[in-house]
Amino acid sequence: MNRLILLFTLLVCTAQVAADTRYVIDDLTITVRSGRTNSHQIVKLLKSGDKIEVLSELEENNKQYAFIKFGDTTGWVLTQYLSKNKIARDRIAAIEAKAKKITDKNASLKEQLAKLQAENKSLKSQRNKLNNSAQNLDQELTKLKRVSARPLALQQSNEKLRTELATKTSEAKLLSEENANLKDRDQRDWFLTGTAVTLGSILFGIILTRIRWRRKSSWGSNSF
Numbered sequence: 228m229n230r231l232i233l234l235f236t237l238l239v240c241t242a243q244v245a246a247d248t249r250y251v252i253d254d255l256t257i258t259v260r261s262g263r264t265n266s267h268q269i270v271k272l273l274k275s276g277d278k279i280e281v282l283s284e285l286e287e288n289n290k291q292y293a294f295i296k297f298g299d300t301t302g303w304v305l306t307q308y309l310s311k312n313k314i315a316r317d318r319i320a321a322i323e324a325k326a327k328k329i330t331d332k333n334a335s336l337k338e339q340l341a342k343l344q345a346e347n348k349s350l351k352s353q354r355n356k357l358n359n360s361a362q363n364l365d366q367e368l369t370k371l372k373r374v375s376a377r378p379l380a381l382q383q384s385n386e387k388l389r390t391e392l393a394t395k396t397s398e399a400k401l402l403s404e405e406n407a408n409l410k411d412r413d414q415r416d417w418f419l420t421g422t423a424v425t426l427g428s429i430l431f432g433i434i435l436t437r438i439r440w441r442r443k444s445s446w447g448s449n450s451f
Contacts, residue, residue, distance in 0.1 A: 247281050249293075249309040250317075259302035263292045271300045276314045279304075 259271035273279065279295045284306060286292070291306035313321070 249281050249311055250278055250313055257304055257308045259304055261302055263287055263303045270302045276317050
């Protein structure tokens with residue numbers, strides 16, 4: 228019977244609104260009845276902060292009533308006990324929860340910042356080590372360039388000395404040949420000179436012998 232009355236009431240409501248969400252106001256327990264008057268059966272008790280769905284509203288005897296749904300329960304309540312905003316307790320709890328999230332996030336960010344600072348410090352240390360290593364490598368490279376330049380200079384000097392030695396050897400060979408030629412010439416000149424002297428001596432001896440023979444012959448003819 229109550230359900231039929233409730234259905235009839237819904238059909239004759241002159242003021243219907245689209246369903247929206249509302250909350251039971253602070254520090255209050257209200258009754259949900261099968262009808263709009265206090266003589267109707269209580270079907271549910273709602274506490275402050277309970278979230279309900281308003282299906283329709285109407286005015287009767289200068290009072291505003293709302294037909295609501297809470298879970299599987301439907302019924303009538305006075306609109307004055309409803310609010311479109313969450314109660315202060317829930318808002319404070321939400322704010323506190325949000326603040327806790329921000330605090331936790333801030334702590335997490337601080338932790339991440341500390342890790343990043345530590346990583347940055349480690350990277351700076353590694354960079355300094357790499358810079359020192361690069362400087363040492365540059366110094367070693369400079370030394371190697373100097374050391375490698377010495378063999379190159381020695382090689383160039385050796386090549387120059389080899390060239391000079393080849394030139395001197397060639398000159399010495401030419402001088403040796405000239406000396407050999409001069410020696411042969413001197414020996415030939417001495418031979419010719421000796422031959423000439425020998426021949427001169429022989430010729431001089433022959434001439435001298437003839438001169439003496441003529442003198443002797445002259446002396447012999449004079450004696451007769």
